[in-house]
Amino acid sequence: xxTDRLSAIFAALADPTRRAILARLTEGDAxxxxxxxxxxISLPAISRHLKVLERAGLISRSRSAQWRSSSLDxxxxxxxxxxxxxxxxxxxxxxxxxxxxxxxxxxxxxxGRNT
Amino acid sequence: xxxxxxxxxxxxxxxxxxxxxxxxxxxxxxxxxxFAPVGWSVPRDSVSxxxxxxxxxxxxxxxxxxxxxxxxxxxxxxxxVENELLxxxxxxxxxxxxxxxxxxxxxxxxxxxxKTRLVLRQGPYSPEMENNARAGWESSFTKLDALLAG
Numbered sequence: 215x216x217t218d219r220l221s222a223i224f225a226a227l228a229d230p231t232r233r234a235i236l237a238r239l240t241e242g243d244a245x246x247x248x249x250x251x252x253x254x255i256s257l258p259a260i261s262r263h264l265k266v267l268e269r270a271g272l273i274s275r276s277r278s279a280q281w282r283s284s285s286l287d288x289x290x291x292x293x294x295x296x297x298x299x300x301x302x303x304x305x306x307x308x309x310x311x312x313x314x315x316x317x318x319x320x321x322x323x324x325x326g327r328n329t
Numbered sequence: 330x331x332x333x334x335x336x337x338x339x340x341x342x343x344x345x346x347x348x349x350x351x352x353x354x355x356x357x358x359x360x361x362x363x364f365a366p367v368g369w370s371v372p373r374d375s376v377s378x379x380x381x382x383x384x385x386x387x388x389x390x391x392x393x394x395x396x397x398x399x400x401x402x403x404x405x406x407x408x409x410v411e412n413e414l415l416x417x418x419x420x421x422x423x424x425x426x427x428x429x430x431x432x433x434x435x436x437x438x439x440x441x442x443x444k445t446r447l448v449l450r451q452g453p454y455s456p457e458m459e460n461n462a463r464a465g466w467e468s469s470f471t472k473l474d475a476l477l478a479g
Contacts, residue, residue: 298337301451307366309341309447312353315363316345319353 223290226270231255232263236286239273243285336452343445347438350445351412354436355380357388365390369400380409386417404434413438 226232235249250260264284267273271290276283343350353359357376365371375389384406392398408416415436437448 298451301337302339304366305337305339305449305451308364309339309343311363311365311367312350313341313343315353315359316343316349318362319349319359320345323349 220293222270223272223293226266226272226290229263229266232267235260235263235267235284236272239284239286243276243283245283249284336450339449341447341449342441343447345445346443347412347440347445350447351415351438354378354415355386360388364388368393375401380406380411380415382406382409384409407433408435 227236231253234252238244238249238252246257246260246264249264250257253260264273264275267284268275271287271293273284273290274287276285353363355378357373357378360378361371361373361376369390369392371388371390375387375391377385377387379385386402386404386406388402390400390402402419404417404419406415406417408414415434417434419432419434433450433452435448435450435452437450439446439448
């Protein structure tokens, strides 16, 4: 996975409007007009957001000019979630150790605080 | 679903009061005894924690089998509420200086009866990351994978 691509994905996801657009697209494909409806921003602004999402591989857009609709593209999201798997495992084992360490801390506290 | 797409969220309930769980993170003597994956340890003298906004949490993870393999952690606290909340921006450098990466780690300590529910949120994205966008994720992860496999 290219580093720049992952950066593009996270930069795209960092914007609340773009996350809302993605959430809307989970319900089905939509045109720019439909996507713009809930937002108090202009159509060109929505188009710019869509361009960012498309470049990040988070959505794809059909080419039929006027009725161009957007749909979710799983590739970007999958890449975005893959980065965290090693960390999930890292924290999992760390938390196991914390768990047993807390038991030792508790014993110390109950048997008088002689550190 | 999109809220969670760029952040790792983990929740674990620990059978200990909040104060104790919090202390495990901010007391260097305690932290040194547990913080590291299996096969790694944290030398006590590498740990320094100043649990205040702007303070640091610094330590080094050292591979037990090959002590030349080290993984320093340098985190700066951006939010601190005693026994409740720790937010740190973490520089994780697993490449020996060629590709530092930046993370935000948020630890929330909640009461769960007489136990503690710890919520960890780790986001790779922070405003600083925009300036740090070419942070060499790939090599860090390869290294971390090796780290975890070891």
